[in-house]
Amino acid sequence: MRKTTSTNFSNEEALAAICPMHNVMRVLGGRWKIALLYFIYQGHHRFGLLQKKMPFITTKMLSAQLKELEQDGLIHRKIYAEMPPRVEYSLTEKAQTLLPVLEDLYNWGERYIAVPA
Amino acid sequence: MRKTTSTNFSNEEALAAICPMHNVMRVLGGRWKIALLYFIYQGHHRFGLLQKKMPFITTKMLSAQLKELEQDGLIHRKIYAEMPPRVEYSLTEKAQTLLPVLEDLYNWGERYIAVPA
DNA sequence: TACTATACTAACCAAAAAGAAAGTAATGCG
DNA sequence: CGCATTACTTTCTTTTTGGTTAGTATAGTA
Numbered sequence: 351m352r353k354t355t356s357t358n359f360s361n362e363e364a365l366a367a368i369c370p371m372h373n374v375m376r377v378l379g380g381r382w383k384i385a386l387l388y389f390i391y392q393g394h395h396r397f398g399l400l401q402k403k404m405p406f407i408t409t410k411m412l413s414a415q416l417k418e419l420e421q422d423g424l425i426h427r428k429i430y431a432e433m434p435p436r437v438e439y440s441l442t443e444k445a446q447t448l449l450p451v452l453e454d455l456y457n458w459g460e461r462y463i464a465v466p467a
Numbered sequence: 468m469r470k471t472t473s474t475n476f477s478n479e480e481a482l483a484a485i486c487p488m489h490n491v492m493r494v495l496g497g498r499w500k501i502a503l504l505y506f507i508y509q510g511h512h513r514f515g516l517l518q519k520k521m522p523f524i525t526t527k528m529l530s531a532q533l534k535e536l537e538q539d540g541l542i543h544r545k546i547y548a549e550m551p552p553r554v555e556y557s558l559t560e561k562a563q564t565l566l567p568v569l570e571d572l573y574n575w576g577e578r579y580i581a582v583p584a
Numbered sequence: 585t586a587c588t589a590t591a592c593t594a595a596c597c598a599a600a601a602a603g604a605a606a607g608t609a610a611t612g613c614g
Numbered sequence: 615c616g617c618a619t620t621a622c623t624t625t626c627t628t629t630t631t632g633g634t635t636a637g638t639a640t641a642g643t644a
Protein backbone atom coordinates (compact mmCIF):
# COMPACT_ATOMS: atom_id res chain seq x y z
CA MET A 351 0.00 0.00 0.00
CA ARG A 352 1.19 3.43 -0.97
CA LYS A 353 1.70 5.92 1.83
CA THR A 354 -0.10 9.04 0.71
CA THR A 355 1.34 11.23 3.44
CA SER A 356 4.98 10.86 2.47
CA THR A 357 7.10 13.41 0.67
CA ASN A 358 7.87 10.64 -1.76
CA PHE A 359 4.21 10.47 -2.69
CA SER A 360 3.54 14.20 -2.90
CA ASN A 361 6.72 14.73 -4.87
CA GLU A 362 5.47 12.30 -7.46
CA GLU A 363 2.19 14.17 -7.71
CA ALA A 364 3.87 17.53 -7.97
CA LEU A 365 6.18 16.18 -10.63
CA ALA A 366 3.33 14.75 -12.68
CA ALA A 367 1.78 18.19 -12.62
CA ILE A 368 4.80 19.88 -14.20
CA CYS A 369 5.92 16.92 -16.32
CA PRO A 370 3.09 14.91 -17.86
CA MET A 371 5.64 12.42 -19.16
CA HIS A 372 5.81 11.20 -15.63
CA ASN A 373 2.44 9.53 -16.05
CA VAL A 374 3.66 7.75 -19.13
CA MET A 375 6.65 6.49 -17.21
CA ARG A 376 4.42 5.37 -14.39
CA VAL A 377 2.47 3.22 -16.83
CA LEU A 378 5.53 1.82 -18.60
CA GLY A 379 7.85 1.67 -15.61
CA GLY A 380 7.97 -1.38 -13.44
CA ARG A 381 10.60 -3.88 -14.25
CA TRP A 382 8.72 -6.32 -16.46
CA LYS A 383 6.06 -4.34 -18.21
CA ILE A 384 7.61 -3.58 -21.56
CA ALA A 385 8.92 -7.12 -21.89
CA LEU A 386 5.45 -8.39 -21.05
CA LEU A 387 3.84 -6.24 -23.69
CA TYR A 388 6.38 -7.53 -26.14
CA PHE A 389 5.77 -11.20 -25.37
CA ILE A 390 2.01 -10.79 -25.43
CA TYR A 391 2.40 -9.05 -28.75
CA GLN A 392 4.46 -12.03 -29.90
CA GLY A 393 1.54 -14.32 -29.18
CA HIS A 394 2.25 -15.64 -25.70
CA HIS A 395 -1.16 -15.04 -24.26
CA ARG A 396 -1.19 -17.14 -21.16
CA PHE A 397 0.19 -16.82 -17.66
CA GLY A 398 2.17 -20.03 -17.86
CA LEU A 399 3.63 -19.22 -21.26
CA LEU A 400 4.74 -15.80 -20.12
CA GLN A 401 6.45 -17.39 -17.15
CA LYS A 402 8.25 -19.80 -19.45
CA LYS A 403 9.47 -16.88 -21.53
CA MET A 404 10.72 -15.09 -18.42
CA PRO A 405 11.88 -17.79 -16.09
CA PHE A 406 13.05 -15.29 -13.47
CA ILE A 407 9.79 -13.56 -12.84
CA THR A 408 7.87 -14.74 -9.80
CA THR A 409 4.16 -15.44 -9.97
CA LYS A 410 3.59 -12.52 -7.68
CA MET A 411 5.33 -10.06 -9.96
CA LEU A 412 3.78 -11.48 -13.10
CA SER A 413 0.36 -11.29 -11.58
CA ALA A 414 0.89 -7.79 -10.24
CA GLN A 415 2.24 -6.31 -13.44
CA LEU A 416 -0.40 -7.92 -15.60
CA LYS A 417 -2.97 -6.41 -13.29
CA GLU A 418 -1.45 -2.97 -13.60
CA LEU A 419 -1.24 -3.24 -17.36
CA GLU A 420 -4.88 -4.22 -17.40
CA GLN A 421 -5.85 -1.32 -15.13
CA ASP A 422 -3.95 1.04 -17.38
CA GLY A 423 -5.88 -0.29 -20.33
CA LEU A 424 -2.96 -1.79 -22.21
CA ILE A 425 -3.99 -5.42 -22.05
CA HIS A 426 -7.24 -7.25 -22.03
CA ARG A 427 -7.90 -10.22 -19.78
CA LYS A 428 -10.24 -12.89 -20.99
CA ILE A 429 -11.26 -15.60 -18.58
CA TYR A 430 -12.53 -18.93 -19.83
CA ALA A 431 -14.79 -20.65 -17.33
CA GLU A 432 -12.96 -23.95 -17.48
CA MET A 433 -11.16 -26.19 -15.13
CA PRO A 434 -8.23 -26.03 -14.85
CA PRO A 435 -8.62 -22.29 -15.32
CA ARG A 436 -7.65 -20.56 -18.52
CA VAL A 437 -6.98 -16.87 -18.87
CA GLU A 438 -5.78 -15.17 -22.01
CA TYR A 439 -4.13 -11.79 -22.23
CA SER A 440 -4.07 -9.67 -25.34
CA LEU A 441 -3.02 -6.16 -26.30
CA THR A 442 -5.71 -3.53 -26.42
CA GLU A 443 -5.98 -0.97 -29.20
CA LYS A 444 -4.39 1.54 -26.89
CA ALA A 445 -1.35 -0.69 -26.61
CA GLN A 446 -1.29 -1.14 -30.36
CA THR A 447 -0.96 2.62 -30.76
CA LEU A 448 1.95 2.55 -28.38
CA LEU A 449 3.94 -0.06 -30.26
CA PRO A 450 5.37 2.19 -32.98
CA VAL A 451 6.54 4.68 -30.37
CA LEU A 452 8.21 1.94 -28.39
CA GLU A 453 9.83 0.77 -31.58
CA ASP A 454 11.30 4.22 -32.13
CA LEU A 455 12.56 4.25 -28.59
CA TYR A 456 14.00 0.80 -29.09
CA ASN A 457 15.81 1.90 -32.22
CA TRP A 458 17.18 4.93 -30.42
CA GLY A 459 18.44 2.63 -27.70
CA GLU A 460 20.06 0.30 -30.21
CA ARG A 461 21.93 3.16 -31.73
CA TYR A 462 22.83 5.17 -28.68
CA ILE A 463 22.91 3.05 -25.60
CA ALA A 464 25.91 0.93 -24.90
CA VAL A 465 24.84 -2.23 -23.17
CA PRO A 466 26.53 -2.22 -19.77
CA ALA A 467 29.41 -4.65 -19.54
CA MET B 468 25.73 0.98 -3.72
CA ARG B 469 24.13 -1.72 -5.76
CA LYS B 470 24.30 -5.24 -4.43
CA THR B 471 25.50 -7.33 -7.32
CA THR B 472 24.83 -10.65 -5.64
CA SER B 473 21.08 -10.21 -5.27
CA THR B 474 18.40 -11.86 -7.36
CA ASN B 475 17.11 -8.40 -7.91
CA PHE B 476 20.34 -7.50 -9.65
CA SER B 477 20.73 -10.67 -11.72
CA ASN B 478 17.10 -10.51 -12.77
CA GLU B 479 17.68 -7.10 -14.17
CA GLU B 480 20.64 -8.34 -16.15
CA ALA B 481 18.74 -11.34 -17.46
CA LEU B 482 15.89 -9.10 -18.44
CA ALA B 483 18.13 -6.69 -20.29
CA ALA B 484 19.41 -9.66 -22.26
CA ILE B 485 15.98 -10.65 -23.53
CA CYS B 486 14.52 -7.14 -23.66
CA PRO B 487 16.98 -4.47 -24.77
CA MET B 488 14.37 -1.83 -24.06
CA HIS B 489 15.22 -2.36 -20.46
CA ASN B 490 18.46 -0.47 -20.95
CA VAL B 491 16.57 2.45 -22.38
CA MET B 492 14.28 2.46 -19.39
CA ARG B 493 17.23 2.31 -17.05
CA VAL B 494 18.62 5.46 -18.62
CA LEU B 495 15.30 7.32 -18.60
CA GLY B 496 13.96 5.93 -15.35
CA GLY B 497 14.66 7.62 -12.05
CA ARG B 498 12.10 10.04 -10.87
CA TRP B 499 13.42 13.33 -12.17
CA LYS B 500 15.35 12.56 -15.29
CA ILE B 501 12.91 13.30 -18.03
CA ALA B 502 11.81 16.51 -16.37
CA LEU B 503 15.44 17.50 -16.02
CA LEU B 504 16.12 16.88 -19.68
CA TYR B 505 13.10 18.99 -20.47
CA PHE B 506 14.16 21.92 -18.31
CA ILE B 507 17.71 21.85 -19.56
CA TYR B 508 16.33 21.80 -23.07
CA GLN B 509 14.22 24.83 -22.12
CA GLY B 510 17.38 26.71 -21.27
CA HIS B 511 17.73 26.25 -17.53
CA HIS B 512 21.34 25.30 -17.51
CA ARG B 513 22.35 25.75 -13.92
CA PHE B 514 21.96 23.78 -10.72
CA GLY B 515 20.20 26.57 -8.89
CA LEU B 516 17.83 27.30 -11.75
CA LEU B 517 16.85 23.68 -12.03
CA GLN B 518 16.14 23.63 -8.34
CA LYS B 519 13.94 26.67 -8.71
CA LYS B 520 12.01 24.96 -11.48
CA MET B 521 11.52 21.87 -9.33
CA PRO B 522 11.25 23.13 -5.79
CA PHE B 523 10.67 19.63 -4.36
CA ILE B 524 13.87 18.02 -5.53
CA THR B 525 16.62 17.86 -2.96
CA THR B 526 20.19 18.79 -3.77
CA LYS B 527 21.16 15.19 -3.31
CA MET B 528 18.70 13.93 -5.90
CA LEU B 529 19.42 16.72 -8.32
CA SER B 530 23.10 16.09 -8.06
CA ALA B 531 22.70 12.31 -8.39
CA GLN B 532 20.42 12.39 -11.38
CA LEU B 533 22.49 14.97 -13.20
CA LYS B 534 25.49 12.74 -12.62
CA GLU B 535 23.70 9.73 -14.07
CA LEU B 536 22.51 11.67 -17.08
CA GLU B 537 26.05 12.79 -17.63
CA GLN B 538 27.38 9.24 -17.30
CA ASP B 539 24.80 8.05 -19.78
CA GLY B 540 25.94 10.72 -22.19
CA LEU B 541 22.74 12.72 -22.29
CA ILE B 542 24.03 15.93 -20.78
CA HIS B 543 27.28 17.80 -20.80
CA ARG B 544 28.71 19.43 -17.72
CA LYS B 545 30.80 22.53 -18.14
CA ILE B 546 32.62 23.90 -15.14
CA TYR B 547 33.71 27.51 -15.00
CA ALA B 548 36.63 28.07 -12.69
CA GLU B 549 35.05 30.96 -10.84
CA MET B 550 34.09 31.78 -7.34
CA PRO B 551 31.33 31.26 -6.39
CA PRO B 552 31.35 28.19 -8.60
CA ARG B 553 29.46 28.02 -11.85
CA VAL B 554 28.50 24.88 -13.67
CA GLU B 555 26.40 24.70 -16.78
CA TYR B 556 24.55 21.70 -18.06
CA SER B 557 23.49 21.23 -21.65
CA LEU B 558 22.00 18.48 -23.78
CA THR B 559 24.36 16.38 -25.83
CA GLU B 560 23.68 15.40 -29.43
CA LYS B 561 22.61 12.02 -28.19
CA ALA B 562 19.94 13.67 -26.10
CA GLN B 563 18.89 15.80 -29.03
CA THR B 564 18.20 12.66 -31.04
CA LEU B 565 16.07 11.39 -28.19
CA LEU B 566 13.83 14.45 -28.02
CA PRO B 567 11.58 13.63 -30.97
CA VAL B 568 11.00 10.16 -29.63
CA LEU B 569 10.10 11.53 -26.22
CA GLU B 570 7.78 13.95 -27.93
CA ASP B 571 5.97 11.06 -29.60
CA LEU B 572 5.72 9.30 -26.30
CA TYR B 573 4.45 12.48 -24.72
CA ASN B 574 1.78 12.84 -27.38
CA TRP B 575 0.75 9.26 -26.92
CA GLY B 576 0.41 9.92 -23.22
CA GLU B 577 -1.65 13.04 -23.81
CA ARG B 578 -4.05 11.10 -25.91
CA TYR B 579 -4.22 7.84 -24.04
CA ILE B 580 -3.32 8.28 -20.44
CA ALA B 581 -5.87 9.65 -18.07
CA VAL B 582 -4.21 11.71 -15.39
CA PRO B 583 -4.98 10.02 -12.06
CA ALA B 584 -7.52 11.85 -9.96
C1' DT C 585 35.55 38.54 11.59
C1' DA C 586 31.18 37.20 9.99
C1' DC C 587 28.31 36.48 6.15
C1' DT C 588 27.11 35.75 1.22
C1' DA C 589 26.86 32.95 -2.87
C1' DT C 590 27.06 28.40 -5.52
C1' DA C 591 27.37 23.73 -6.20
C1' DC C 592 27.80 20.34 -4.28
C1' DT C 593 28.93 15.54 -0.68
C1' DA C 594 28.08 12.31 3.25
C1' DA C 595 25.69 9.82 6.78
C1' DC C 596 21.58 8.25 8.08
C1' DC C 597 16.58 6.95 7.68
C1' DA C 598 11.90 6.10 5.37
C1' DA C 599 9.38 4.27 1.68
C1' DA C 600 8.65 1.61 -2.39
C1' DA C 601 9.70 -2.19 -5.38
C1' DA C 602 10.94 -6.74 -5.89
C1' DG C 603 11.79 -11.61 -4.37
C1' DA C 604 10.84 -16.22 -1.56
C1' DA C 605 7.93 -19.42 -0.06
C1' DA C 606 3.74 -21.20 1.02
C1' DG C 607 -1.16 -21.47 0.38
C1' DT C 608 -5.92 -21.31 -2.30
C1' DA C 609 -9.59 -22.95 -5.51
C1' DA C 610 -12.03 -26.06 -8.58
C1' DT C 611 -12.33 -30.04 -11.22
C1' DG C 612 -11.07 -34.41 -13.30
C1' DC C 613 -8.49 -38.71 -13.05
C1' DG C 614 -6.64 -43.19 -10.96
C1' DC D 615 -8.84 -40.18 -1.13
C1' DG D 616 -4.66 -38.23 -3.20
C1' DC D 617 -2.62 -35.98 -7.00
C1' DA D 618 -2.36 -33.07 -11.16
C1' DT D 619 -3.39 -28.79 -13.48
C1' DT D 620 -3.71 -23.56 -13.88
C1' DA D 621 -3.76 -19.18 -12.30
C1' DC D 622 -3.33 -17.02 -9.03
C1' DT D 623 -3.04 -14.59 -3.48
C1' DT D 624 -0.85 -13.82 0.96
C1' DT D 625 2.76 -12.95 4.19
C1' DC D 626 7.20 -11.96 5.06
C1' DT D 627 11.98 -10.42 3.92
C1' DT D 628 15.50 -8.18 1.09
C1' DT D 629 17.02 -4.68 -2.01
C1' DT D 630 16.72 -0.30 -4.05
C1' DT D 631 15.24 4.35 -4.34
C1' DG D 632 14.25 8.59 -2.46
C1' DG D 633 14.30 12.12 1.43
C1' DT D 634 16.40 14.77 5.64
C1' DT D 635 19.85 17.08 7.59
C1' DA D 636 24.17 18.77 8.17
C1' DG D 637 28.48 19.94 6.29
C1' DT D 638 32.41 21.35 2.60
C1' DA D 639 35.01 24.68 -0.38
C1' DT D 640 36.47 29.31 -2.00
C1' DA D 641 36.54 34.07 -2.78
C1' DG D 642 34.37 38.46 -2.19
C1' DT D 643 31.94 41.92 0.57
C1' DA D 644 30.45 44.57 5.13
